[in-house]
Amino acid sequence: MELSDIVDARYGGKALGLAELAAAGFAVPAAFVIADADAAGLPDGLEARHARLADSARTVAVRSSAAGEDGAENSFAGQYASVLGVAGYDGLLAAIGHCVASASSERATAYRSAAGVSGAMHLVVQEMVDARAAGVVFTADPASGRRDLCVVDAVPGLGESLVDGSASSDHYEVDRAGRIVDRQTAQSPALTDAEVAAVVAGARAAEARWGRPLDLEWAIDRTGEIRWLQARPITALPGDLNAMDSLVAGEDHVYTRCNIGEMMPGAFCPLTASVSGQAIEYAMQLVQIAGGVQDAYREDRWLQLGYFSGHLFLNMTEGTALSSGILGNSLEQYSLSIAGRVVPELVPKPPKPFARRLVNTVRLTAFALSAGRAIRRLDRDLARFATPSAGSPAGLLAELDAAIELYNEATLTHVRSSARSAVAANMLEQTMVREAVKAGGSQDDGRSRASALLAGATEVESAVMLAQLDDVVGRLAADPSEASAFLTADPAEAVTRLAGDGGPIGRTFQEFLARHGHRGYRELCVRDPSWGDDPDGLGTIMQAMLRARRDTGDAVRPAREPVREGVPGAVRVMAGLARAGARGREATKSRMVLVAHRLGRGYRLLGEQLAAAGRLPDADLVFFLDRSELPALVGDGDLGDLVEQAESRRAALAFQARLEFPDVCVGRPVPARPQAPEASADGVITGRPACGGVAEGVVRVATTIAQARDLRPGEILVAPVTDVGWTPYFTLIAALVTDVGSSVSHGAVVAREYGLPCVVNTQGATLMLRTGDRVRVDGDRGTVTLLAPVP
Secondary structure, eight states: OBGGGOOSGGGOHHHHHHHHHHHTTOOOOOEEEETTOOTTSOOTTHHHHHHHHHHHOSSEEEEEOOTTTTSSSOOOTTTSOEEEEEOHHHHHHHHHHHHHHHTTSHHHHHHHHHHTOOOOOOEEEEEOOOEEEEEEEESSOTTTOOTTOEEEEEEESOTHHHHTTSSOOEEEEEOTTSOEEEEEOOSSOSSOHHHHHHHHHHHHHHHHHHTSOEEEEEEEETTSOEEEEEEEEOTTOOSOTTTTOOOOSOTTOEEEOTTHHHHSOSOOOHHHIIIIIHHHHHHHHHHHHHTTSOSSOOTTOOOSEEEETTEEEEEHHHHHHHHHHSSSOOHHHHHHHHHSSOOTTOOOOOOOOHHHHHHHHHHHHHHHHTHHHHHHHHHHHHHTOOOOOOSSHHHHHHHHHHHHHHHHHHHHHHHHHHHHHHHHHHHHHHHHHHHHHHTTOOHHHHHHHHHHHHTTOTTOHHHHHHHHHHHHHHHHHTSHHHHHHHHHSOHHHHHHHHHTOOSHHHHHHHHHHHHHTTOOTTTTOSSSOOGGGOHHHHHHHHHHHHHHHHHHOOOOOOOOOOOOTTOOHHHHHHHHHHHHHHHHHHHHHHHHHHHHHHHHHHHHHHHHHHHHTTSSSSGGGGGGSOGGGGGGGSSSSOOTTHHHHHHHHHHHHHHHHTOOOOSEEESSOOOOOOOOOOOOTTSEEEOEEEEOOEEEEEEEEOSSHHHHTTOOTTOEEEESOOOGGGGGGGGTOSEEEESSOOTTSHHHHHHHHTTOOEEEOOSSHHHHOOTTOEEEEETTTTEEEEEEOOO
């Protein structure tokens, strides 16, 4: 059978791939197909057909093309035999027999059974290419799932050494602009950069024709021509990581994970993006409106944020509108407050006339300072708000949609409160920096002084939460039998049993859950459980705290008193306002999270109802739909491919979670391999001082909350960023170091209240340090000094 006769996959994916490549005009070596190959009964005319091929090919390759092989679901890689360099008709017969026999091997039979595939063995007989170099090219990275990368692996000579693993290949990763963004090659590479580009261009052309990512084999012959040997879909590839991306507000707009990454770390499901992400978008747009730099709310556009590859980004370009529209806030100050550095890629918007800026400043200041009334109104609304729980999907979705308005208002109230906090903190820092420089000191001296003045805020929600949890742990530690029972039980069982205990310790724990059970790690994610819904996670944290208390006897450090001695009256007032702002900011964050928590429970109930009605295969899948898609699930209409799309998005989330981004991107954010910044010659990493004091200790690098579970008392936690979910671990550590953050970020606020030396915004300490390194953290100077690297 000729390649031109093959129009579907009945003769295997290999035969179909070659046929489609040839039909599209790709340079495919001459070939024919033996259908239903059987060494005992070969087709008529085989010898003559081989002779015609042998006229142009000194040798041929005989390769399996069994039913189900090289398809979208299964590759069968290595399960069936291929024979290369076959010479003469007798050699062809022997190769056919070998390939057919391989289909009956124990290995291939087990693979077919596991894959649920059965069918005939077909063979491709193909001209052997006299290859100078050969290899494979993937039009999406199978390791990361990224569709924007082509991955090329190449070896000198035939590609068989690459397939069977007997040779190390040159490796290239090429972006959509044709740039080689990563290469790992031998001293004498098999390909030139021009040849890499040509292979990628051919593969992208094939991908465009097929409409899906492909895995292609190729060879470059002695004349320099690329010959295409195979094309098949990439198996086990997750859903498109960019399938739910928002529109880019502008190709020259600057996006960053800084700042927003503190509030919403990691990758999030589409429902979280369209609920929590849109709530933040709403709040930030209304701040722009209050500041007179935006006319009306744009519900149809992501302007202040962007959702790319499952991550939320802050649009700094849109944010600069306030800098140009109000007084006393320059682009440089804005950059420093968001990214911790001046961002040269950020172009300022044209400044408004002075009179307009003055009016806008008065409006925005009044909007921020009047947050108290909004908080009181929010509290009244929250008192009437219960978790949506209607008994039918339609009724429940209506309740959830109504609650979105409350969530938007809670988020706006938090943003207003945060603005009030940030204004006071920034004024204090600028004053202290100015005074320090005037006295001959450094800017960091001023920042350190400002951090010291920010300490001592009473009733900060996160600090109260930690103190209450530590009180529970302390009561357990004081009773050896209770402590032993709690530590030896499964974490979830230990927490569940304690929550149901009517004794004094149980009642204290119940009080903690009643006030703080809605908090947790990534607490604005409507899919992730809160502490109250995750007894295993909370139990693991409490057991770590209890072991530390039992081993060291230490309780949580008492809250620090405000610095008053030698502080001028005006500065004291400014510091008091900043501390009050931090207290208000933490309180409104808790209220905002409470609404998110109840919404999350409501959406999970909706998923359970839809699964019970047969509209979803499982309840969790509801979180992989956009809010706008949910009405289609309620009722009995045709769902089309909505469920399949949701399952594809769920498969993509784990890959999205592994992506890293530069701190600043222009246009659509593109993932990048994180590069550790250079430490100084004396091993000093510089960040921003957030809480004074000096601590020496062993580093524990934890890039996820799961890794933080390995913390030991007295270690120094080095993390990308911390949120409330990390707070209980502050009872164990000697100091805190983060990649990003500011003097008013969550980790800095709690560290100050308990006197933990803290350095934030190191821009990469998690990459420069390793678990086991010994360091000195100087929270006054904002430095981390490597004393002894781990052996």
